[in-house]
Amino acid sequence: MASCVPMDISSEGVAQRAVSALPSARLLGIIRFQAELAKVDLDPAEVIRRVAGLAQMLTGASGAVVEMAEGDDMVYRAASGTAENQLGLRLARIGSLSGLCVAQGSPLYCEDSETDPRVDRQACRAAGLRSMVAVPLRHGDQTAGVLKVLSPHEKAFSEADLLTLELISDVVASTLAHARSYIAQVETVRDLFRRATEDSLTGLGNHALFYDRLHQAMKLARRQGQVLGIALVDMDGLKHINDLHGHLAGNAALRTLAGRLRALVRESDTVARLGGDEFGVLLASLTDSAAVRGYARKLADQVRGTFSYDGRLLDLRVSVGAVVFPDDGLEIESLFQLADQAMYEMKRSHHAVHSHTKHSAQT
Structure with a gap:
C-alpha cells in the first residue's frame, strides 16, 4: 500500500x-x-x-x-x-x-x-x-x-x-x-408532555399533572393500606396585591409562593398550581391524620413572610386545608370539598386576626 x-x-x-x-x-x-x-x-x-x-x-x-x-x-x-x-x-x-x-x-x-x-x-x-x-x-x-x-x-x-x-x-x-x-x-x-403538565408562570406542575398523580397515589394508598394527605393552599390577598401594585406584582407573589412550597415539601411529595391563587400538595410520606394536619399548619406558618417587589416588601400569607385519604373520604370530589372548607376556616381566622390587629393599631 x-x-x-x-x-x-x-x-x-x-x-x-x-x-x-x-x-x-x-x-x-x-x-x-x-x-x-x-x-x-x-x-x-x-x-x-x-x-x-x-x-x-x-x-x-x-x-x-x-x-x-x-x-x-x-x-x-x-x-x-x-x-x-x-x-x-x-x-x-x-x-x-x-x-x-x-x-x-x-x-x-x-x-x-x-x-x-x-x-x-x-x-x-x-x-x-x-x-x-x-x-x-x-x-x-x-x-x-x-x-x-x-x-x-x-x-x-x-x-x-x-x-x-x-x-x-x-x-x-x-x-x-x-x-x-x-x-x-x-x-x-417529552416537550409536549412538559407543556401539557407544567404551569408556565411558576414552573410547577399544573392541575392535569396533580390530578394524574393524585389518582395514582390513591390507588397505591388503597392497595398498601396507607394514608394519603391532600392539602389545598390558597394565597391570602392576591386581589389586594393586584389592585394596589399591579398584576406583575401578583405574578411575582405567585412565583415566590411556588418557590417556597417547592422548597418545603419532601421529595416524595407533589406540589402543583391548580389555577389562579390555588395550589395543591400531595403528602405521600406522612403516616397518619394527625401528621397530615400538623404538616398543613406548619406549611402555612413557614410560607408566611414578606417578599421583595420593585424595592418594596409585600406580605405573603396562605391558608391551608388538609384532608386524609381514606379517613376523610374515598372520592376526590368529597375530599376536595372538605379540604376547601378547612382552608376557608383558616382564611376566616386569618381575616379575623388581621382585622383585630388593624383595629387595635387604629385605636
Whole structure:
C-alpha cells in the first residue's frame, strides 16, 4: 500500500468482500457488536464508546477514537487505549486527516506520519504515532465524523483492518442516525408532555399533572393500606396585591409562593398550581391524620413572610386545608370539598386576626 493515498474501499460490496477476506473471528466479533447495540437503548454516547474499544481490539491498534465533526473542529467524543486520555480533544478540521476524511467521505490510510503531508508530524511525534486509518461515519450522504485507529508503528494496518473498520462504521453510522431520530422523537414527546403538565408562570406542575398523580397515589394508598394527605393552599390577598401594585406584582407573589412550597415539601411529595391563587400538595410520606394536619399548619406558618417587589416588601400569607385519604373520604370530589372548607376556616381566622390587629393599631 502506498503512503498518502486514499484506500479504494467503497461502501458498495464491502460486506461481500469482508465475508471472503476477513477471519471468521472478526466477523463474529462484529456480529456480536451489532447484537450488543440492541441492548444499549439507543444511547449515542454508549454506542461510540463501545465502537472505539471494538475497533482497537479487532485491528490490534494501540488506540482508537471516534471524532465527530462539530463546526470547524473534529472532537474526540470517544477514545480507548493510548488515546483514552485525549477524550474531548478538539482539532481543526482543516489540516487534519480526520477532517479530510469527512470532506472526501472516503477512508484514508496514513502508513507513515513521517512522510505523510496530510498529518501534523510534530503532533504525531509527541503522541508517539506513526500510522493511522480514518474511515467516515456516514448515513446516506451525510458524514458525521470518523472512526480512527492508531499505532506507534509504521504500516501497522492491513486491508483486512480497513474492511473491518468499514463494516463497523456502517453499522455505527446507521445506529447513530436512528438514535438521533429516536432521541429527537423522545425529546419532542417529552416537550409536549412538559407543556401539557407544567404551569408556565411558576414552573410547577399544573392541575392535569396533580390530578394524574393524585389518582395514582390513591390507588397505591388503597392497595398498601396507607394514608394519603391532600392539602389545598390558597394565597391570602392576591386581589389586594393586584389592585394596589399591579398584576406583575401578583405574578411575582405567585412565583415566590411556588418557590417556597417547592422548597418545603419532601421529595416524595407533589406540589402543583391548580389555577389562579390555588395550589395543591400531595403528602405521600406522612403516616397518619394527625401528621397530615400538623404538616398543613406548619406549611402555612413557614410560607408566611414578606417578599421583595420593585424595592418594596409585600406580605405573603396562605391558608391551608388538609384532608386524609381514606379517613376523610374515598372520592376526590368529597375530599376536595372538605379540604376547601378547612382552608376557608383558616382564611376566616386569618381575616379575623388581621382585622383585630388593624383595629387595635387604629385605636
